Amino acid sequence: MTMSDWNRVTRPIPVPNEWTKPFWESARRGVLALQRCQACKHFQHPPYATCVRCMAIDLAFEPVSGKGAIYAYTIMYHAGDKRFAAAIPYASIIVELDDAPGALLAANLLEAPYTEAKVGRRVEVVFEPLNDDITLPQFRLARDKQ
Amino acid sequence: MWENRCKVAVSGVGFSRVTRSAEIPLAAHALAAVKGAVEDSGLALSDIDGLATYPELPATGHAMVDGITIVSVNCMMAMLKLPNLAWHVQVETVNIGGAVQQAVNALLAGVCRYAVVWRAMHNPKGTYQNLPGAQAQGAAQFTAPYGFGGPGQGMAVAYTRWLERHGQSREKMATLAVTQRRHSHKNPHAYFCGQPLTREDYLNSRMVAYPFCLYDCDIPVQGAVAIVLTTAARARDLRPRPAYIAGYGQRLAFEVAGRIGSLSSYMEGGRSSSRLTWERSGFSPKDVDVAQIYDGFSASVIYGLESYGFCKEGEALDFIQDGRMELDGELPLNTFGGSLSTGRIHGLWHIIEGALQASGRAGERQVEDVNVSFVGASAPIVQGTTFIFVREPY
Ligand SMILES: [Zn+2]
Numbered sequence: 001m002t003m004s005d006w007n008r009v010t011r012p013i014p015v016p017n018e019w020t021k022p023f024w025e026s027a028r029r030g031v032l033a034l035q036r037c038q039a040c041k042h043f044q045h046p047p048y049a050t051c052v053r054c055m056a057i058d059l060a061f062e063p064v065s066g067k068g069a070i071y072a073y074t075i076m077y078h079a080g081d082k083r084f085a086a087a088i089p090y091a092s093i094i095v096e097l098d099d100a101p102g103a104l105l106a107a108n109l110l111e112a113p114y115t116e117a118k119v120g121r122r123v124e125v126v127f128e129p130l131n132d133d134i135t136l137p138q139f140r141l142a143r144d145k146q
Numbered sequence: 147m148w149e150n151r152c153k154v155a156v157s158g159v160g161f162s163r164v165t166r167s168a169e170i171p172l173a174a175h176a177l178a179a180v181k182g183a184v185e186d187s188g189l190a191l192s193d194i195d196g197l198a199t200y201p202e203l204p205a206t207g208h209a210m211v212d213g214i215t216i217v218s219v220n221c222m223m224a225m226l227k228l229p230n231l232a233w234h235v236q237v238e239t240v241n242i243g244g245a246v247q248q249a250v251n252a253l254l255a256g257v258c259r260y261a262v263v264w265r266a267m268h269n270p271k272g273t274y275q276n277l278p279g280a281q282a283q284g285a286a287q288f289t290a291p292y293g294f295g296g297p298g299q300g301m302a303v304a305y306t307r308w309l310e311r312h313g314q315s316r317e318k319m320a321t322l323a324v325t326q327r328r329h330s331h332k333n334p335h336a337y338f339c340g341q342p343l344t345r346e347d348y349l350n351s352r353m354v355a356y357p358f359c360l361y362d363c364d365i366p367v368q369g370a371v372a373i374v375l376t377t378a379a380r381a382r383d384l385r386p387r388p389a390y391i392a393g394y395g396q397r398l399a400f401e402v403a404g405r406i407g408s409l410s411s412y413m414e415g416g417r418s419s420s421r422l423t424w425e426r427s428g429f430s431p432k433d434v435d436v437a438q439i440y441d442g443f444s445a446s447v448i449y450g451l452e453s454y455g456f457c458k459e460g461e462a463l464d465f466i467q468d469g470r471m472e473l474d475g476e477l478p479l480n481t482f483g484g485s486l487s488t489g490r491i492h493g494l495w496h497i498i499e500g501a502l503q504a505s506g507r508a509g510e511r512q513v514e515d516v517n518v519s520f521v522g523a524s525a526p527i528v529q530g531t532t533f534i535f536v537r538e539p540y
Contacts, residue, residue, distance in 0.1 A: 012280060014287035046288050072409070074302035075356035081295040089353075092292055094303050104408060106292045119310035136291055 002113035008086035013134055019047040022061040027135045032125050033061040034100050043100030066125030067142060068097035071104055073117040091117035095139050111140040148393055148426035152539035154250045155381035155388035156501035157374045158187030161335040164369035164489050167271045172368065173213035176266040177225050179372035187374045188385035189260060194374075196252055196261030197222055197234040198245040204267050204490060205366065217266040217370070233258040240396050242494045243523035243531025247394050249375045259380060264372035265494035298363060298443060302355040304409040305445040309357060311409075312460030316357040319444050320348040321466050322479075323361040323486055326441070329473065330483025332511035337367050337489035362444040367489030371498055378539065389501035389519070389535040392429065395422030399529035409449075415528040416453025423532040424455070429518055431455040436503045436513045437477055438496035439522040440530070441484040450522040454532065478513045493523030497533060504535035 016024040019035075026033035035047040039056035043064065050057055073093040079085035091109040096102070109117045110126060122142035129135045160182025162175035184191055201216040212221045219234045233252045237244040242265040249261040282290035294300065309316060327343035330336040343361065351360040381388035397419040399411070424430055431454065439450035448462040456477060457465040471479035482488060482499040500521035502508040517537045524530020 009293075010280075011292075012282040012286070012290040014291055015281045015283045016287070017284070020287060046285060072303035072307035074299050074306060074358075075353070076293055076299065077353040078298075078355060080298075081290075081293060084293040084295075087293070089356075090293060092294055092299060092303070106289045106294055108292050119307050130291070 002115050004087040004090035004108075004114050006087050006090075006108070006110070010083045011130060011136070012083070013130055014136075019049070023047060024134060026061060026063070027127060027137050028133065030127050030135070031063050032066045032137050033063045034097075034103055035059050036062045043097075043103045045100070045103040045105055064097050064099040066097070066137075068095045068123060070094070070109075070117060070119055070121045070123055071096040072119060073109070075114055075117065089114055093117055093123070093139060095123055105137065107137065107139045109140070110138050116141060147428040150254050151392045151427060152390040152536065153378050154253045154375060155378050155390045156497075156505075156535065157376055157381050157384045157386055157388060158183040158185065158189070159374075159498045159502065160184070160186060160372040162370040164335065164337045164367050164491070166337075166365070166367060167269045168368045171214050172266050172268050172370070173217050173221055173225060175368060175370040176217040176222060176264050176372070179266070179370040180222065180226070180262050180264050183262060183372040183374045186386060187260075189374065191226055192229055193260050194226070194228055194262050195230040195232040196249060196258030197228070197231065198237070198249045198261060198263045200237050200242040200245045200265060202238070202241075204492065205270070208268070208270060215268040215270070217264070222264070233261070239398055240529050240531050241523070242492055243394075243497065243533070244396060246373070246375070246494070246497060246523075246533075247396060247531060250391060250394065253375060253377050259376060261375045262372055263375065263494070264370055265492055266370035267368065267491050269366040269368045269490075298355045298358055301443040301445055302358050304412055304449075305357050307409045308445065308448060308460075314460065314463050317349060318463040318467065319362060320345045322441075322444055322447060322471070323348050325466075325471050326480045326484040327487050329481050329511055330487030332509065333482045333488065336483045336487050337365060338483065338487045358443060358445070361486065364442050364485035364490040367491070369489060369491055371491055371494050373494070373498055373501065386507060387505040387537075389504040389537070390539050392518075392534040392536045392540075393423045393426030394534075395419040395426070395532045397524075397529055412449045412527045413453045413459070415524065415530060416449055416522065419524065419530060419532045420454040420522070423534055427534040429534055433518050434477065434520045435516045435518050436481060436500075437479050437520040437522070438482070438484075438499045439480060440493050440496055440524050440527065441480060441486050442490060442492070444486065446524070446527055447480070447484075449527050450524070453527065454520070454522055473511060473513055481508065481511050481513060493521075493531070496521050496523050500533060500535045504537050506537065
């Protein structure tokens, strides 16, 4: 079987900061929201102090659809981080969202064999609660036929 | 062209013993390399009046302990007690190539006469990476929870994109690993000197972070290398034939920390750094007789060959086939074995080999009739440096 076993993995818990808090608060409510420049409407991730396209400082978090494609990926075989040893081999993917070209999100490919990770494959967001405060956006293969 | 081309040269070079992990303090490695380079030039330590390094830890998460895990300019000065020190710098960006470029500038400005640059790399016994704890802070909050731990994964994701967008196969990379290993058998300082590597070894080796297998990753080691730089006029009076610096370029990453996986940033990094080097030197890729391209992970060589302009995008794995990267090939490549064979010493060893090939001092691995010797010392390429050394000033 080529499914990665995530049940025995202890993930490091993200610590939200001033810039990233809205991202994690949205994720906890099951909404993927990215930082968007209010001047030029460019989405960016990770969050930053200024718009990386036009240097504007008027930035706000806005929901995105959560549909996109695998931009790149790797299959991890080496247990460099022992907490992930139980899941090896597993797919770490980089997702480019339809709504936010250029804003790349790291994730794991869930609910599918790791061999399904391929550049360009359609994916959609799912949410994986880590504790009461933090929920990780994750991705699975897209279920609609768009 | 650059008005200062060929006004500064690399003279002596020096190497410490390279060991798998720390057996003696890192300062002892750095000292051996620096003394070796000064001696190779035929200088005395008291002649050295400039010091430069990039002291960053290669492995993440370990404490910076001067003399043990890093070797700062302060540490070197405490050992050497140079009576005539006139200039020093410790750079924080663009890795060791940035320190070399600062030394070139200092020599051009006339604020020192003989500068030494070293890179000392620590490999602790036990775990190389010391990964974030139960909490993921800062940029790591968007990567560590997904098991993105070491630098290898960041490089691997760009490589899958390259492979699948261009319909290429990772098996072709065996040529790079095997040829570089063969080159290293003519480099007595290399960690893997004398240890054979076959195509079958490469194809059967264990996967680390697909598409990288074990032999796509340079081996972490403890060691140091060093060079002496001086003005061209002074270099001509020293023992070694000078390797003249015809031009250099650099690129500071303009990516936000924590953004990973962008093949296009690697390519843009290499393009903009090399463009400066081509413009300043007046050469183009077709003029290059021998090339050293940073290979901390094998795929860096792909991004280098393509973004520096040696071949088209998507073609690098085909470019290195058919003997093209052999010592007598069309573009002899990583002729000292590269980091894949010397061990992880970052880009200064690539710079050393570029200089040795230009000055005709590469011994058994010397490429015939070298005039133009190119170095891409970027580690990684998204922010890094490039150089051209020449045998004959022009
Ligand atoms: Zn903007």
